[in-house]
Amino acid sequence: MDITITAPAAQPPTQYAHSLSMVIKSFKGRRNVDIHLFRGAWEAADEAGQDWDVLIAAPPTPNTDLEGSRRIVMESFSDEERDRIINYLKEQYSTRLTAIQSTPLTFPVPAGLSGLSQLEPGKNVGFIEFAKIPSYPLDIPLMGLYDLSQHLPIVEE
Numbered sequence: 479m480d481i482t483i484t485a486p487a488a489q490p491p492t493q494y495a496h497s498l499s500m501v502i503k504s505f506k507g508r509r510n511v512d513i514h515l516f517r518g519a520w521e522a523a524d525e526a527g528q529d530w531d532v533l534i535a536a537p538p539t540p541n542t543d544l545e546g547s548r549r550i551v552m553e554s555f556s557d558e559e560r561d562r563i564i565n566y567l568k569e570q571y572s573t574r575l576t577a578i579q580s581t582p583l584t585f586p587v588p589a590g591l592s593g594l595s596q597l598e599p600g601k602n603v604g605f606i607e608f609a610k611i612p613s614y615p616l617d618i619p620l621m622g623l624y625d626l627s628q629h630l631p632i633v634e635e
Contacts, residue, residue, distance in 0.1 A: 479578065480578075481579075482578070482580070483580045484580065485582070486582035490582060491585050494517075494551050494555065494556060495554060495582050496559075496580050497516075497582075498580050499512055499513060500512075500577065500578045500579070500622075501575060504574075504632060505626075508626050508632065509629060511624055513624050514594055514622065515620060516553035516593075516620075516621050517552065517553045517554070517555065517618065517619055518620065520619075524552070532585070534551075534587050535588050537589035542590045544589055546591045546593045547588065547589050549592075549594075550583070552593075553594055553595060554583055555618075562618065564580070570613070595621070602625055604623075605621055605623055605624075606621065606622035608620040608621065608622070
């Protein structure tokens, strides 16, 4: 399994600065499926404690919705959370994963984006709720987003 952790070039303006993804060898009839990991919930006090004027770029128009951009930050992970999640994935899924990747967010986050939790599941797009897995030991509300349409089927039809 290839594990790549890219360090930020400078000290991030918030502890929630790391994105995570993993590649599952075989998932729902597809091979090498990218799963974008994110925090599915957070404390309101944690969100209120962020300096949003620094974290999100000035909106291009006064009507630009900032909710999605705020979610992108809050859905990300701290150094400690990232490391705990990577260790969990290595221990639990080492034979099923081909890669784990962590990259830092770029600040300020552009205004007007959508968070991963705002996407709607459908025929090919869905969520993995790790907290529903009986053996999931972490206190982090970890979620994963996948899009099967981006990956080849294991068996050609």
